[in-house]
Amino acid sequence: MSELSITDARIRFGSYEALKGISVAVAQGQLVTLLGPSGCGKTTLLRAIAGFIPLDDGAITIDGADMREVPPERRNTAMCFQSYALFPHLTVFENIAFGLRQKGTPRDDLDKRVRASAAQVSLEAQLQKLPSQLSGGQQQRVALARALAVRPGVILFDEPLSNLDARLRDQVRFEIRQLQKAHGFTAVYVTHDQAEALAMSDLVVVMNAGSIEQAGTPYEVYYRPVNRFVADFVGTANIMPVRVTAADAGRGTYRVTSPMGEVTVQSDEPPVAEEVYAMWRPEDAVACPESSDLSNVVTFEIKAQSFLGNLTDLAVAPQGSDVTYRVQILGQTEISDGSLRSFQIAPEKVRFLKERVQ
Numbered sequence: 001m002s003e004l005s006i007t008d009a010r011i012r013f014g015s016y017e018a019l020k021g022i023s024v025a026v027a028q029g030q031l032v033t034l035l036g037p038s039g040c041g042k043t044t045l046l047r048a049i050a051g052f053i054p055l056d057d058g059a060i061t062i063d064g065a066d067m068r069e070v071p072p073e074r075r076n077t078a079m080c081f082q083s084y085a086l087f088p089h090l091t092v093f094e095n096i097a098f099g100l101r102q103k104g105t106p107r108d109d110l111d112k113r114v115r116a117s118a119a120q121v122s123l124e125a126q127l128q129k130l131p132s133q134l135s136g137g138q139q140q141r142v143a144l145a146r147a148l149a150v151r152p153g154v155i156l157f158d159e160p161l162s163n164l165d166a167r168l169r170d171q172v173r174f175e176i177r178q179l180q181k182a183h184g185f186t187a188v189y190v191t192h193d194q195a196e197a198l199a200m201s202d203l204v205v206v207m208n209a210g211s212i213e214q215a216g217t218p219y220e221v222y223y224r225p226v227n228r229f230v231a232d233f234v235g236t237a238n239i240m241p242v243r244v245t246a247a248d249a250g251r252g253t254y255r256v257t258s259p260m261g262e263v264t265v266q267s268d269e270p271p272v273a274e275e276v277y278a279m280w281r282p283e284d285a286v287a288c289p290e291s292s293d294l295s296n297v298v299t300f301e302i303k304a305q306s307f308l309g310n311l312t313d314l315a316v317a318p319q320g321s322d323v324t325y326r327v328q329i330l331g332q333t334e335i336s337d338g339s340l341r342s343f344q345i346a347p348e349k350v351r352f353l354k355e356r357v358q
């Protein structure tokens, strides 16, 4: 396992700037996800780490060694793609052996390493099958075993689960994370799926248009997003422009006006300006009586709802307003559309973003 460092990486395709100065440090044994919408530069960065695209500026080091002059096959990295990147005419054994043969691994060693990698992903019994004779999850594990077999310092995952159905995706991402923790390999994992990033990562790097918006633990990017982009891309967020009308910075208590009325915010970080964006998550609203003397009780009109099994998703608007928010409540609800209900959003659940209202 290795340590990887990217400093101010820049890549241009003609006049188009695909990476605009990216810096990320990945410690040994960490799994870091690059998360962002299509076209934000995730794959370009991954391919630059692998050595397939040169940097125009900046540096990539692996275990302290500058990679500028090091070709892909000597970089101590391995790519793990979607399972359809397997060779359909080769057996599982030969698919896993592919990278080792390219490196000229001696026959005895090759045999041992293929079997060891297959065992790591519980595929020992499938070595003579063709990929088409395996389930989608098993095929994905072959792709992983192929990467593990070369014992790379860093495994680079390029949206490996995107062609699996939702249930299998959950299962395989769990397996990859378990294996990664058990064997301690360092990994960079590209995805546009925020749930996958939250579930798997030590560090989530949220990218947008060739830049990093925020890098943090899953908890930080979900509960302390810095701006509207991150708040909205990582989960569902109710984002409001607010104006601070009173501040007690010592206690971390602020009064703000918002589209849902006067609200109290409890925050250990002060707002970056008088007019900033704030947000709360749909699950932060808790049903309560209208006459409650709690802070931040808002009466909403229920506009629409959808039952999702474990919870019900409501579209709500503060009484007399057209601005809609999302509220999620556990299980089923008897609330009918058009009715009025009160919810409390606790002051510490309303969070200032580090983004001013322009």
Ligand SMILES: Nc1ncnc2c1ncn2[C@@H]1O[C@H](COP(=O)(O)OP(=O)(O)OP(=O)(O)O)[C@@H](O)[C@H]1O
Pocket (backbone or CB within 6 Å): 013, 016, 018, 036, 037, 038, 039, 040, 041, 042, 043, 044, 045, 192
């Ligand atoms: N070889 C190339 N020549 C010109 N432009 C390119 C090239 N490769 C990528 N780009 C552009 O650079 C931008 C970033 O592409 P990249 O593939 O890194 O995005 P991504 O975040 O991985 O997106 P996706 O999730 O769709 O794969 C895109 O606008 C893309 O069109």
